[in-house]
Amino acid sequence: MAKNNIGRRDFIRFAGITGGIAGAHLAGLRQLGAAEIQAALAAQDVWIPTCCNMCGGTTGVLAHVVNGRVVKLEPSSHNPIGVANISTDFQTLKATGARMCPKGNASIMSLYDPDRVKKPLKRVGARGSGQWQEISYDQAVTEIAAKLANIKSTSGPEKLVWFTEDNNFGAIQQSLCNVYGTPNFLQHSNICDAARNIGFTLALGHGRPLPDLRNTRYMLLFGVNPLGAMKWAHLPRILLDGLANGAKIVVVDPRCSETAEKAFDFPGLWLPIRPGTDGALALAMANVIIAERLYDANFIANWTVGFDQFAALVRNRTPDWAARITGISADRIKQVAREVATIKPAVIDVWVGTAQHTNGTEAVRAIAMLAGLTGQIDAPGTGVLPERPSAKYRVPAPSAPLPPRVDGKGTKYPFAHGSGVYIEAREAMITGQPYRPKAAVFVFQNFVLSMPNLAKTSQALNNLELIVAVDTHLSETALMADYVIPGSNYLERYELLPQWVDFPVLTLRQPAVAPVYGQRLEYEFVQDLALKMGHNIYPFNAPYEQFLDDALLAGIGIGLAGLKALPGAVFIGGDTRYFKYRTSGFGTPSKKFEFYSQQMKDKGLNPLPDYVRAQDGPSSTYPFYIVNWKEALHTHSRTMNNRWLMDFHGENELWINADRASALGINDGDLVTVENQYGRAKAKAHVTSRIRPDVVGLTHGFGHWGLGPVAKGKGTNDNLFVPGKADHISGMAALKDGAVRVYK
Ligand SMILES: Nc1nc2c(c(=O)[nH]1)N[C@H]1C(S)=C(S)[C@@H](COP(=O)(O)OP(=O)(O)OC[C@H]3O[C@@H](n4cnc5c(=O)[nH]c(N)nc54)[C@H](O)[C@@H]3O)O[C@H]1N2
Ligand SMILES: Nc1nc2c(c(=O)[nH]1)N[C@H]1C(S)=C(S)[C@@H](COP(=O)(O)OP(=O)(O)OC[C@H]3O[C@@H](n4cnc5c(=O)[nH]c(N)nc54)[C@H](O)[C@@H]3O)O[C@H]1N2
Numbered sequence: 001m002a003k004n005n006i007g008r009r010d011f012i013r014f015a016g017i018t019g020g021i022a023g024a025h026l027a028g029l030r031q032l033g034a035a036e037i038q039a040a041l042a043a044q045d046v047w048i049p050t051c052c053n054m055c056g057g058t059t060g061v062l063a064h065v066v067n068g069r070v071v072k073l074e075p076s077s078h079n080p081i082g083v084a085n086i087s088t089d090f091q092t093l094k095a096t097g098a099r100m101c102p103k104g105n106a107s108i109m110s111l112y113d114p115d116r117v118k119k120p121l122k123r124v125g126a127r128g129s130g131q132w133q134e135i136s137y138d139q140a141v142t143e144i145a146a147k148l149a150n151i152k153s154t155s156g157p158e159k160l161v162w163f164t165e166d167n168n169f170g171a172i173q174q175s176l177c178n179v180y181g182t183p184n185f186l187q188h189s190n191i192c193d194a195a196r197n198i199g200f201t202l203a204l205g206h207g208r209p210l211p212d213l214r215n216t217r218y219m220l221l222f223g224v225n226p227l228g229a230m231k232w233a234h235l236p237r238i239l240l241d242g243l244a245n246g247a248k249i250v251v252v253d254p255r256c257s258e259t260a261e262k263a264f265d266f267p268g269l270w271l272p273i274r275p276g277t278d279g280a281l282a283l284a285m286a287n288v289i290i291a292e293r294l295y296d297a298n299f300i301a302n303w304t305v306g307f308d309q310f311a312a313l314v315r316n317r318t319p320d321w322a323a324r325i326t327g328i329s330a331d332r333i334k335q336v337a338r339e340v341a342t343i344k345p346a347v348i349d350v351w352v353g354t355a356q357h358t359n360g361t362e363a364v365r366a367i368a369m370l371a372g373l374t375g376q377i378d379a380p381g382t383g384v385l386p387e388r389p390s391a392k393y394r395v396p397a398p399s400a401p402l403p404p405r406v407d408g409k410g411t412k413y414p415f416a417h418g419s420g421v422y423i424e425a426r427e428a429m430i431t432g433q434p435y436r437p438k439a440a441v442f443v444f445q446n447f448v449l450s451m452p453n454l455a456k457t458s459q460a461l462n463n464l465e466l467i468v469a470v471d472t473h474l475s476e477t478a479l480m481a482d483y484v485i486p487g488s489n490y491l492e493r494y495e496l497l498p499q500w501v502d503f504p505v506l507t508l509r510q511p512a513v514a515p516v517y518g519q520r521l522e523y524e525f526v527q528d529l530a531l532k533m534g535h536n537i538y539p540f541n542a543p544y545e546q547f548l549d550d551a552l553l554a555g556i557g558i559g560l561a562g563l564k565a566l567p568g569a570v571f572i573g574g575d576t577r578y579f580k581y582r583t584s585g586f587g588t589p590s591k592k593f594e595f596y597s598q599q600m601k602d603k604g605l606n607p608l609p610d611y612v613r614a615q616d617g618p619s620s621t622y623p624f625y626i627v628n629w630k631e632a633l634h635t636h637s638r639t640m641n642n643r644w645l646m647d648f649h650g651e652n653e654l655w656i657n658a659d660r661a662s663a664l665g666i667n668d669g670d671l672v673t674v675e676n677q678y679g680r681a682k683a684k685a686h687v688t689s690r691i692r693p694d695v696v697g698l699t700h701g702f703g704h705w706g707l708g709p710v711a712k713g714k715g716t717n718d719n720l721f722v723p724g725k726a727d728h729i730s731g732m733a734a735l736k737d738g739a740v741r742v743y744k
């Protein structure tokens with residue numbers, strides 16, 4: 001069947017097919033074997049609407065399944081992720097088709113990767129030696145349950161620390177942690193964009209304004225590269241549409257990223273900033289906007305608090321002051337300040353390039369102040385505050401009051417992100433303060449490669465009695481485990497996904513094929529483990545689909561079958577609404593946009609977003625800043641065994657400025673040594689004028705010694721060189737701090 005002929009009727013038909021399977025699920029599919037499920041799907045030629053998970057972007061895709069195998073993925077125009085984030089744009093653009101990225105296209109190679117973990121593995125050699133015994137699933141669950149029960153009774157339930165990804169099956173894992181009695185349920189946002197989230201939350205009471213790039217006239221982008229790190233597949237499209245419509249683009253980035261490059265094709269500027277200094281740049285822009293009275297006096301009078309205190313703070317945060325810190329000239333700072341305050345609407349956005357430093361939250365807050373000064377919030381063509389429908393999961397409450405957390409969330413880090421503080425949890429494994437964890441479970445997390453400072457991670461993990469990894473591959477984290485449980489590929493499982501667009505959308509990830517290796521899915525493993533530990537209660541003893549069905553009914557009033565029956569299995573709850581603060585206020589304690597934060601003051605923190613230096617920068621011994629980034633062909637540390645993607649780009653290169661390289665006798669393609677007090681490794685030099693002279697950098701996620709034979713030994717691990725501290729407000733790992741020396 002040609003995909004172009006897919007209409008609403010076809011989607012209902014597909015939904016019917018998968019709906020049939022779900023019906024069987026609800027009637028007790030857990031008793032059906034993989035072979036039967038396979039048979040049910042086999043001999044079909046269907047397009048199943050689902051959502052990609054090659055990264056966290058959850059693009060809408062159609063999986064073409066022939067004879068029980070996925071043969072092709074195409075973007076689904078029923079899902080706004082891949083089309084546009086504003087509802088009217090979505091309605092206009094979906095007729096022209098949706099977009100997906102190369103990683104999504106290569107999903108099949110991850111699904112059918114011959115190097116996937118196929119059977120549960122038990123460690124037999126020394127930790128990390130890679131010696132395994134294949135064991136039965138039942139033996140694995142039984143032994144893990146017994147060990148966890150023992151740790152709980154002898155040392156206390158809080159000695160278990162559970163780490164997992166954010167999008168996927170979090171509620172069932174939270175349920176298990178609750179009944180087990182550990183408060184230490186952590187999710188990966190605090191190694192992702194937690195500082196962005198907390199910075200915006202402190203300023204405007206919402207953690208995720210989303211840029212309306214298509215309808216804007218000015219884009220001021222700090223530390224974000226939508227054309228390379230496509231957080232969502234529609235971002236490149238709406239950004240390019242915005243430029244084609246005449247918007248001007250200014251990109252603040254120490255290197256000329258794919259997005260910064262657009263400033264050479266369209267009206268715009270690349271501002272090559274010194275890493276970790278974005279906060280100073282934003283404060284100086286605020287200085288100009290206030291001194292020249294370019295602010296939105298009406299918005300400030302009606303919807304903000306603390307303007308006077310903020311104005312007093314930035315009075316001597318002048319362009320000259322910031323020029324010395326940032327390396328951006330005072331004239332440029334004045335020019336951009338004047339433009340962003342007068343060319344409206346303007347998107348003022350910031351992501352992890354700025355946020356992943358020890359001063360990340362303050363820098364994000366300072367940038368958010370520019371949106372407050374200019375009133376560019378929740379209006380068309382600005383940062384719009386999304387409203388998201390949610391599924392309401394029925395999570396069992398803890399049976400007893402939970403002991404204190406191990407990671408300082410809410411105490412040492414009063415404004416820590418909900419996902420916890422990985423850096424502190426690891427610290428506790430090393431120091432035993434406030435107490436020493438004994439067990440860690442990693443579900444869909446490559447802690448070893450994703451966390452800064454490898455030496456610390458190794459030390460921490462070696463102190464644990466029990467490590468369980470649920471992973472599709474023998475990642476570096478799985479290699480440290482005592483038990484490895486085979487994970488699933490997204491094309492094998494369910495998920496309910498509230499989407500990050502500016503109107504309420506909830507979409508379904510659903511199985512396109514049965515688990516390829518007949519393995520239990522992650523959520524089934526969690527249920528099995530809970531049952532084995534004696535928790536014969538909901539939601540562990542219900543079919544997982546029932547849990548989702550209940551959550552959907554409670555959240556959006558339609559169940560799983562209802563969601564499947566919608567075109568593309570996409571629920572749309574309304575249109576984009578603007579200026580929501582005019583009716584309900586901002587989500588801050590004062591209900592206003594806060595230039596001054598009383599809640600920060602109350603916790604002994606600076607109520608104003610002043611500039612503080614990032615903790616780790618260059619010295620005479622280590623003269624280069626080292627930064628890192630994402631690239632369009634790879635996701636974090638997870639795609640480096642994907643044969644298609646590795647064919648396109650099989651290693652990361654160390655970008656180094658041409659002048660500095662020539663002074664060091666380094667030519668393009670040379671193998672160089674990168675080193676600092678934390679690590680040393682070889683890297684292939686990419687000599688370019690597209691990076692500041694005092695900065696080197698590389699794509700994150702390479703340098704594997706695990707994952708699979710394709711990944712092994714390719715490229716360089718950026719996290720070897722990152723000190724491994726946390727931002728003191730959000731608890732966010734500072735993944736882009738650090739300095740190195742480079743030699744041939
Ligand atoms: N220095 C530096 N460090 C960084 C970053 C950076 O820019 N620089 N980026 C940070 C950011 S933004 C993030 S979000 C984090 C990401 O860090 P992580 O959340 O750890 O993501 P990945 O590195 O992709 O590792 C995912 C692991 O899960 C496995 N896996 C993949 N798909 C599945 C699945 O469907 N099921 C199961 N069970 N396992 C699966 C993979 O094999 C891999 O081992 O890294 C952070 N770390
Ligand atoms: N292809 C692809 N897309 C992805 C992902 C992926 O792994 N691969 N991961 C997804 C995830 S989880 C996330 S969080 C997003 C992140 O999306 P982005 O925030 O765009 O992520 P990065 O590429 O890490 O960083 C953006 C830019 O910041 C620059 N930078 C580094 N240090 C600084 C600094 O101090 N100041 C400034 N101004 N810039 C700096 C880098 O050079 C880089 O070009 O991407 C998402 N999209």
Ligand SMILES: [Mo]
Pocket residue numbers: 191192193
């Ligand atoms: Mo991330």
